[in-house]
Amino acid sequence: MKKHVVVIGGGFGGLSIAALLARDGWDVTVIEKLDDLGGRARHWKHDGYTFDLGPSWYLMPEVFERYFSLFGKERKDYYNLLPLDPYYKVFFGDGDTAQLSPRKEENIALFESFEPGGGEALSRYMQQATYKYTVAMKDFLYKEYKHLGEFFNKRIMTEGLRLGIFKKLDKFVGNYFDDRRARQILEYAMVFLGTNPVDAPAIYSIMSHVDLELGVFFPDDGMAGAAQGFVKLCKEMGVRLVTGEEVTEIVTEQGKAIAVQTTKDRYAADVVVSSADYHHIDTAVLSTADSQYSNRYWEKRVVAPSMFIVYLGINRKLKNLEHHNLYFAENWHTHFDTIFKNPTWPEKPCFYLSCISKTDPKSAPEGGENVFLLVPVAPGLDDSDEQRDRYLAHVLEHVKQVTGEDLTQDVTVQRVYTHRDFIEDYHAFKGTALGLSHTLFQTAVFRPTHRSKKITNLFHTGQYTHPGVGVPMVLIASEIIAEEIKNSYGS
């Protein structure tokens, strides 16, 4: 008889660990509370529009290629990728815009136009980012950290300064550039990691290698389409996929999980892997005696932003937008402060706007545009209906001022998704979109552990754990855990 593993949650984390464990000879059941698989990366279809509910940037393609190769497969058998050109457009206010290009020389010319010497500074900056990325991929990301000594190893002690572990990104970028536009382009991706450039360790300059050198891609059915590729892989590997059932209890006996109780059934388990929001499993699904962390621990975490998202179906073509568009306010620290220091709804927010119909015509009816507007906001804010309505009107007016596009005209679909939805759909801690921020003390060994210290056969994957936030990171976490399970239980 094969041993049985129950995986809680059917997002990228749950699907990726499930397929790996099935490959290793386990009988695998994934239990997902929602009716669809994909977790934060699901589709929402309405009136001829197909929206990506959550992630929309396909970054670090090599991580996905590597993942499929672990099965002797190729990613292209599961979904296609289109390279984006331009990668993205940036609005800086007052009509000032820039486009980031797949061609290095165009980006160098752009940075030179920002400030004299900016082009050469960009080349130097990218060299260090590439170096750090190579070291991170080889020595840090695909690695399990069980104790501090493994993190503060010889390499960190000798090279920590060069790698930027102990510096802050904002200051580090300031050593290369004075121009605020150059700095913002090299720092904005910290929002992908749920953190503030002022607090993020400078090692995260690797993100500029990720977007400007590894490139920005679009899976042919969006990120949710890529998640469906993982569903297909799971099915081929014989994984049982159960949807519409919520796990309410992990049943334990003498420090071991023996079963998983859902709203509909009970599943015996030799091993349990959770990819659901860690805080929810730790505080609401496990008994207090079995929880890994105290309430005090959770309250002291720096929780990553929530997001105010608007899905819009517009029955007209928008001229001023590309596939990915970003707006960086002149003083964006004011916005970051409303997220990390004084939680409030930002008045003049930076925002991200995607228009995937520029690349994928089937995502909108003919002649229409598929628009996704996202404002990062503090977790735990008041999210009443009145507040949503007020903020929606405010943000759409702001978008019109910045981009010149009026997104209140010819609207056929409109939906707001924010704190309450993250809590209702995923049991997200304080309505966070991304889990825990990537501050230094929430990086690597400092993230919540993969393996429970109380329940020996309970593991956690997903964005709360090392290496962290974002789909590629979640795939890496699953690889690490599959290896750990193989080492502990054989295959």
Ligand SMILES: Cc1cc2nc3c(=O)[nH]c(=O)nc-3n(C[C@H](O)[C@H](O)[C@H](O)COP(=O)(O)OP(=O)(O)OC[C@H]3O[C@@H](n4cnc5c(N)ncnc54)[C@H](O)[C@@H]3O)c2cc1C
């Ligand atoms: C708006 C948004 C934009 C993003 N943009 C990007 C991007 O552009 N690129 C990128 O790489 N990443 C992006 N991310 C981050 C990325 O989406 C996540 O890091 C990743 O998808 C998390 O995967 P996961 O499996 O850890 O969690 P999830 O996808 O949340 O999966 C966890 C699953 O567990 C289920 N669950 C919860 N509780 C239970 C229970 N009790 N019983 C059963 N099931 C349960 C949930 O329903 C959910 O389906 C974005 C995230 C958001 C929200």
